[in-house]
Amino acid sequence: MSVPWSRQAAPVVAVAAVLAVLPLAAGDSPYQMRIATLMLVLACYAVAFNLLFGHTNQLFLCVGALASLGGYLSVILVRDLKLTSLAAIGLATVAAAATGGFLSYVSVRRGFGVLFVGIVTLAVSLIVHNLLLGLRDLTNGETGIVTRGLGVGLGDDPHRAYYVLLAVLVASLAGYRWLFGSRHGAALHALSEDEVSAELSGIDVTRYKVATAAGASALVGLVGALYADLNGFISPSVYAVGHVDIPVLVALLLGGMRTLLGPVVGAALFSVVDELVRPFGQLTVLAYGVLLVALFLLFRQGVVPVVQGLLARRAPAPRVSSPRTAAKEEVAGGTEAGR
Numbered sequence: 065m066s067v068p069w070s071r072q073a074a075p076v077v078a079v080a081a082v083l084a085v086l087p088l089a090a091g092d093s094p095y096q097m098r099i100a101t102l103m104l105v106l107a108c109y110a111v112a113f114n115l116l117f118g119h120t121n122q123l124f125l126c127v128g129a130l131a132s133l134g135g136y137l138s139v140i141l142v143r144d145l146k147l148t149s150l151a152a153i154g155l156a157t158v159a160a161a162a163t164g165g166f167l168s169y170v171s172v173r174r175g176f177g178v179l180f181v182g183i184v185t186l187a188v189s190l191i192v193h194n195l196l197l198g199l200r201d202l203t204n205g206e207t208g209i210v211t212r213g214l215g216v217g218l219g220d221d222p223h224r225a226y227y228v229l230l231a232v233l234v235a236s237l238a239g240y241r242w243l244f245g246s247r248h249g250a251a252l253h254a255l256s257e258d259e260v261s262a263e264l265s266g267i268d269v270t271r272y273k274v275a276t277a278a279g280a281s282a283l284v285g286l287v288g289a290l291y292a293d294l295n296g297f298i299s300p301s302v303y304a305v306g307h308v309d310i311p312v313l314v315a316l317l318l319g320g321m322r323t324l325l326g327p328v329v330g331a332a333l334f335s336v337v338d339e340l341v342r343p344f345g346q347l348t349v350l351a352y353g354v355l356l357v358a359l360f361l362l363f364r365q366g367v368v369p370v371v372q373g374l375l376a377r378r379a380p381a382p383r384v385s386s387p388r389t390a391a392k393e394e395v396a397g398g399t400e401a402g403r
Contacts, residue, residue: 072245073238075324080234087223097222101294103335104229108287109312110319110327111236112280118321119252120276121259122168123182128308129192130160130281131288135298138289140202142214149216153289160285161278168277172270189305196300208299215293225294232290233328236283241324252276256322306349311338314352317359320366329367 083104090096109127116122124130134156141152167188171181196203203209211219218225243249251272254262263269292298301307311334319330341351363370 072241076234076237076241079237079325079328080230083230083233084227087226094222097226099335099339101222101226101229103331104226104233105287105291106311106315106334107328107331108229108233108236109284109308110316110331111233111240112283112287113312113316114321114323114327115240115276115280118316119256120273121178121256122171122273122277123178124164124167124185124277124280125182125305125309125313126167126185126189126192127284127312128303128305129185129189130164130284131291131308132192132196132298132300132303133163134160134285134288135292135303136196136203136209139209139211139214139292139298143209144202149214149293153216153286156289157282157286160288161282164281164284165274165278168274169270172273186305189309193300193304196303203300206299206301208297208302210297211292212296215289218290218294219296225290229287229290229294232283232287237324237328244324248272306352310349310352310356314356314359317356317364317366320368320370323366323368323372326366326368333367 086100087097090100109131113124113127116124134153137159138149138152138156141147141155142149147155167185171184176184197205199205216228218228244252251262251267254265254267255269255272259269288303295302315330315334316327317330318333319328320326337355338348341348344351359366365373
């Protein structure tokens with residue numbers, strides 16, 4: 065039996081409602097608004113990574129590289145080619161989608177395993193990082209680029225930046241919900257369980273993996289371009305593995321893979337943890353690593369699946385009647401009706 069559309073949309077609407085009033089709690093504090101906005105950025109990245117790693121077993125450790133492609137390309141197209149901001153963001157999003165799709169296609173056709181995909185994409189991240197440092201005429205190297213006036217003005221209004229990113233997050237969650245309510249979601253579920261069995265059952269594994277990678281990479285590129293605008297400054301370190309990929313991986317594992325709300329819950333919890341470990345300075349990445357190992361060893365499911373399991377156990381079990389009891393109830397009902 066199909067689930068009603070209103071019930072499918074309920075979690076997305078609830079998330080949108082809760083996050084829409086969050087700026088009220090932040091008040092007029094620019095710092096708190098920035099923390100909330102960065103949480104949305106991380107949540108968007110985690111939604112994309114959930115599709116890549118959680119549902120198609122593609123360990124793309126190049127989320128930061130794809131985001132930097134969106135950020136740098138959108139800025140350079142406006143600065144050097146005088147394109148409009150929206151056109152530049154659109155082209156940067158397409159470029160990120162094409163790059164992610166290409167990486168996925170190569171890995172699928174070559175038969176790379178999960179770990180090997182992770183190694184290859186990590187190497188891609190390092191290559192992109194070095195290119196951004198080396199192409200000084202375009203990127204200014206480690207000096208970076210001031211992006212004020214080269215975007216849609218998200219950096220000028222913290223509330224505007226927050227709600228634009230909230231709209232992107234809600235749209236991505238709605239798309240995720242729709243996808244896994246369709247036959248394509250069933251195909252992705254079968255693929256994530258066993259690729260060989262999925263292919264034998266007639267599922268085009270290559271097409272689904274490449275399409276998923278392209279869509280997820282498009283989301284990463286879009287958010288990377290928006291982040292370049294709201295941050296007011298970009299440099300290679302802004303999109304480095306330690307600043308993007310590791311937080312995304314920790315957030316998704318913390319919230320729960322293959323769940324709708326896992327990326328959002330994980331991003332929120334990670335933002336809290338990040339504030340707690342910030343005083344450690346350069347040891348922050350080490351703290352992330354310790355947390356990542358702890359999650360792998362002790363808390364593999366994540367918060368959302370654990371909470372769902374607890375709620376399922378607390379829910380009252382449906383009453384099951386024996387055939388004799390059911391027959392007695394039917395006879396009693398008929399007698400009462402006759403009276």
